[in-house]
Amino acid sequence: MKFLLLLCMFVTIAYGQREPGAIWIPSPHFGSRGSYSAKWLVVHGTAGGSSAEAIGEWFQNPASQAATHYVIGQNGAVVQCVDESESAWGNGRVEAGADDWWSASSPSPNQVTISIEHVKPSTDNSDLITAAQAAASFNLIKNIIARHPGIRMAYANTAGGITGHFSMSPQSRERCPGPYPWEQLFNDLNGSGQPTCMGTVTADTLNIRTAPNSGSIIVGSVPMHRVLNMRAKVAGESINGNPDWYQLHDGSGYVSGYYINVHISQPAWC
Numbered sequence: 001m002k003f004l005l006l007l008c009m010f011v012t013i014a015y016g017q018r019e020p021g022a023i024w025i026p027s028p029h030f031g032s033r034g035s036y037s038a039k040w041l042v043v044h045g046t047a048g049g050s051s052a053e054a055i056g057e058w059f060q061n062p063a064s065q066a067a068t069h070y071v072i073g074q075n076g077a078v079v080q081c082v083d084e085s086e087s088a089w090g091n092g093r094v095e096a097g098a099d100d101w102w103s104a105s106s107p108s109p110n111q112v113t114i115s116i117e118h119v120k121p122s123t124d125n126s127d128l129i130t131a132a133q134a135a136a137s138f139n140l141i142k143n144i145i146a147r148h149p150g151i152r153m154a155y156a157n158t159a160g161g162i163t164g165h166f167s168m169s170p171q172s173r174e175r176c177p178g179p180y181p182w183e184q185l186f187n188d189l190n191g192s193g194q195p196t197c198m199g200t201v202t203a204d205t206l207n208i209r210t211a212p213n214s215g216s217i218i219v220g221s222v223p224m225h226r227v228l229n230m231r232a233k234v235a236g237e238s239i240n241g242n243p244d245w246y247q248l249h250d251g252s253g254y255v256s257g258y259y260i261n262v263h264i265s266q267p268a269w270c
């Protein structure tokens with residue numbers, strides 16, 4: 001009895017990493033997680049394509065050399081292409097400006113992530129997520145985290161969590177996923193509403209300061225291309241004619257708006 005129970009648990013772990021009700025369109029474009037497990041969930045936009053099924057079929061084509069675990073259509077259809085226990089070929093290079101925890105080699109981002117594509121017909125990923133797509137996305141993310149408690153139900157940091165493709169490829173995938181209802185997602189998941197406004201660093205190195213002026217104490221710095229999450233915009237010292245300063249969402253301090261290119265997830269104040 002005990003043996004049978006253990007066997008059942010093993011079978012669940014080995015073959016149970018699929019979303020109930022998802023349309024299974026298996027892709028050969030995956031590898032092993034090796035000794036690693038999923039700690040981050042990565043949100044993508046397809047930058048082209050019409051349906052989740054069509055993207056799933058593209059991931060079966062050897063010409064694509066790519067796949068994500070899931071694709072969500074604008075109609076809310078959920079396609080699964082790779083079992084969650086495997087490492088999908090969903091993420092590209094770790095580029096300069098990437099969040100500090102990504103490594104290009106050991107482990108590669110694909111070994112420690114679960115990736116979800118969102119169908120966006122526009123090649124610049126400018127489409128807004130539809131209501132049906134958002135509902136399916138939030139539900140899928142909740143279910144994935146239930147299966148993978150190692151993924152924090154919060155915006156990504158070194159310990160894990162949820163982020164976009166821009167987090168590891170901020171140069172070539174700055175607009176992946178493009179607009180995504182992050183605030184709604186985190187309200188839905190944990191009521192936190194974080195993060196609300198995102199922008200990319202345009203200076204070689206941008207100082208984080210205790211107050212919105214260049215005379216205040218430097219508490220840290222971020223490299224060019226890094227995507228920052230901001231919780232508020234305040235008026236401060238004018239830098240090259242720009243008086244806007246952003247308070248970082250993690251509460252660490254303020255950065256000059258002159259060196260921030262805001263383009264991802266834009267509340268009115270952002």
Ligand SMILES: [Zn+2]
Pocket residue numbers: 043044045165173176177
């Ligand atoms: Zn992407």
